[in-house]
Amino acid sequence: xxxxxxxxxxxxxxxxxxxxxxxxxxxxxxxxxxxxxxxxxxxxxxxxxxxxxxxxxxxxxxxxxxxxxxxxxxxxxxxxxxxxxxxxxxxxxxxxxxxxxxxxxxxxxxxxxxxxxxxxxxxxxxxxxxxxxxxxxxxxxxxxxxxxxxxxxxxxxxxxxxxxxxxx
Numbered sequence: 001x002x003x004x005x006x007x008x009x010x011x012x013x014x015x016x017x018x019x020x021x022x023x024x025x026x027x028x029x030x031x032x033x034x035x036x037x038x039x040x041x042x043x044x045x046x047x048x049x050x051x052x053x054x055x056x057x058x059x060x061x062x063x064x065x066x067x068x069x070x071x072x073x074x075x076x077x078x079x080x081x082x083x084x085x086x087x088x089x090x091x092x093x094x095x096x097x098x099x100x101x102x103x104x105x106x107x108x109x110x111x112x113x114x115x116x117x118x119x120x121x122x123x124x125x126x127x128x129x130x131x132x133x134x135x136x137x138x139x140x141x142x143x144x145x146x147x148x149x150x151x152x153x154x155x156x157x158x159x160x161x162x163x164x165x166x167x168x
Contacts, residue, residue, distance in 0.1 A: 005124040010066035012117045013057055013129065016136075017068050019113060020054040023106060030103060035096040035157070039150055043103070046143050053136050060132055093158025100151045107144035111137055 027047040034040035058068060114137035121129035 002124075005126075006064055009117075009121055009124065009126055009129055010061055010064050012120055013061045013064070014066065014069050016110075016113060016117060017054055017057045017061065019110060020050055020057065023050050023110075024054065026102070026106070030099040033092070033095045033099055035092050036150075036154065039096065039100065039154065042143075042146055042150070043099075046103075049139055049143070053139065056132060056136070060129055063128075091158070093154070093161050097151065097155040097158050100147055100154055104144055104147045104151065107140050107147060110140040111144065114140065 024047065027043050027050060030043040031040050031047060034043060061068060114133045118130050118133035118137065121127075121133060
């Protein structure tokens with residue numbers, strides 16, 4: 001693999017590591033903010049899976065001779081914290097709904113990110129990275145399929161509870 005191709009792949013992997021690091025932070029909050037034990041368990045399971053994904057990506061990056069850019073991790077976490085601040089006044093039901101919507105959006109963004117990593121790795125013949133991207137992508141797709149059907153019931157419950165308690 002040519003040096004410039006290796007550098008590009010390493011950047012893609014490092015970007016994925018940063019996204020997964022931010023997701024770990026977000027998932028920890030989502031576990032604690034879940035209003036339904038089903039959602040808390042789903043987020044907890046995906047937290048463990050995300051930690052494994054990050055470790056596998058870091059191992060691949062190191063195998064290619066690279067190292068993770070911790071500044072990217074910090075910037076992504078700041079962005080996540082800023083999003084949380086925008087939703088600070090919401091009640092528990094609204095937060096639970098927002099978390100499911102946000103988690104679903106993140107999972108689909110990650111599916112696209114891993115498609116990009118797969119295509120780049122495949123184009124230069126890096127089958128190990130391509131296989132890793134496909135493996136993680138499948139995990140993200142499976143999680144998105146678990147999250148989506150939870151959005152409507154949680155949103156409905158939040159609305160009904162909010163109205164019953166006189167909240168707008």
